[in-house]
Amino acid sequence: MPRQKGVKFQHRSNGTSQSDHHRQNSSTASESSSEPPSPIKDVDPKRNGSVEKSDKHVEPSEYEKKKATFITRTIWTLAMISGFFGAMFAGHIYVLMVITAVLIISFKEVIAIAQVPTKQKNLPLTKSLNWYFFAITMYFVYGESVIYYFKHILLVDKVLLPFATHHRFISFTMYIFGFVFFVASLQKGYYKFQFTQFAWTHMALFLIVIQAHFMMNNVLEGLIWFFLPVSLVVTNDIFAYICGITFGRTQLIKISPKKTVEGFVGAWVCTIFFGFALTNILMRYKYFICPVNDLGANIFTGLQCTPNPVFASRPYNLFGWAGIDRIFRIAPIQFHILIFATFASLIAPFGGFFASGLKRTFKIKDFGDSIPGHGGMTDRMDCQFIMGVFSYMYYQSFIAVYKANVGSVIETAIVGLTVEEQIDVVKGLSKYLYNQGVVSGEVRYSTSNFNVRRD
Structure with missing residues (x-):
């Protein structure tokens, strides 16, 4: 069929124009892309020719990030050190409050690892x-410490006496309530999750609360038994870093690749010297070496006691085995500090390795972010608990002095107490016996009127 002249195919014409338009747009885009990017946008005539700057966000450099992290870490380090020393100088009760806060935060961080919100x-x-x-665990461990160190107050009070004498049974009963409730709350389809939570919680209670309980007892036995171990761990960590970056060549343990044998050994030696120096300072002040007998005491009021013999210097012939007759006066605590420093250097770091392995298991960098620049509280306390x-x-086995029989108590009261203090002891015993119904009110009344004769 012959093709008619003058007939226009609209679709071809349109297609051609669309193709040309597409090529034109592509050419324009190509030209635009070949031009260097401009930091300003086109002039908007509606804005009187004003130039609008680009809103593009500039990422900080790696140096700026490290600088900001270093500043944050330094500020919080100084804040923690200041708070620690402030609490220690304010009194034993404030140190116990700090330990309690650490317990709560650490427990929260650890149990959060195994939680599944869905x-x-x-x-x-x-x-x-x-x-x-x-x-319940906090009630048990706090009660044990309070009853042991303040029984002279609790055992003569009619209201507190039942709680003191039946403390362990009360604690066990409350735990059983929780155990029964847990079993009753088990739901089908969630058994594995619930038992995992139960086991994880008890592990956290043992590794955090129970271990921290002994730190509280150290405070009550004398601040030196708390401050000295804490300082040794911190010092060892610092020297391990310094010696590691200076001499480190051999990897120590795979779970913590940055730890080196050279840093490990170098920190041990440095920690021993630091321990000797710090002990020599602390043993001079009764505020640090005396067991607590007044929770209201602070660095200004001080404490009074007969120091443990371990702080009294004695003559030692250290080189007698070599035939050298040279006498040195050394306090026994200086020998004990060798053991403390060695444990802080060679054993306590494995608490940190344990924490590192736990974090790797759950693929997390830190236990939390409660301390800006440092991570979580548990990251800072992993070695302190075991220390x-x-x-x-060690203190209870080799250093503490025990005197617990009737004869020694009477002897101590006669020799070591003033007349006024002896009368206070008699009044306290009579009050206790009266509350138990052992003695009559006449005896209670007569002893309460005891006074020192001034003739």
Whole structure:
């Protein structure tokens, strides 16, 4: 069929124009892309020719990030050091408050690792049960310490006496309530999750609360038994870093690749020298070496006691084995500090390695972000807990002085107490016996009227 002239195919014409228009746009885009980017946008005539700057966000450099992190870390380090010394100088009760705050934060960080929010939506009481077990454990360990160190107050008070004498049974009963509630709350389909939470909570209670309980006892036995171990761990960590970056060549343990044998050994030597120096200072002040007998005491009021013999210097012939007759006067605590420094250097770091392995298991960098620039509280306390337990066990085994029989108590009251203090002892015993119904009111009344004769 012959093609008619003058007939226009609209679709071809349109297609051609669209193709030309597309090529024109592509050419324009190509030209635009070939031009260097401009930091300003086009002039908007509606804005009277004003130039609008680009809103593009500029990422900080790696140097600026490290600088900001260093500043934040330094500020919070100084804040923690200031707070620690402030609490220690303010008195024993404030140190116990600091330990309590550390316990709460650390426990919160550790149990958060194993939590699964999607499952906890259907088990709303799981978190409450975790904190219930925490509260019961705190009640038990605090009660044990208070009863042991302040029995002279609790055992003569009619209201507090039942709580003191039945403290362990009360604690066990409250734990059983939590245990029964846990079993009753088990739901099908969530057994594994619930038992995992139960086991994880008890592990956290043991590794954090129970171990910190011994740190509290160290405070009550004398601030030196708390401050000295804490300082040794911190010092060892600092020297391990310094010696590691200076001499480190050989990797120490795979779980913590940055730790080196040279840093490990170098920190041990430096920690021993630091321990000798710090002990020589602390042993001069009764505020640090005396067991607590007044929770209201502080660095200004001080404490009074008969110091433990371990702080009294004695003559030693250190080189007698070599035939050299040279006498040195050394306090026995200086020999004990060798053991403390060695444990802080060679054993306590494994608490940190344990924490590193735990974090790697759950693929997390830090336990939390409660301390800006440092991570979580647990990241800073991983070595301190095990050091606190060792300090208490060593002190009770090799340093503490025990005198617990009727004869020694009477002798101590006669020789070591003033007349006024002896009368206070008699009044306290009579009050206790009266509250128990052992003696009559006449005896209670007669002893309460005891006074020192001034003739």
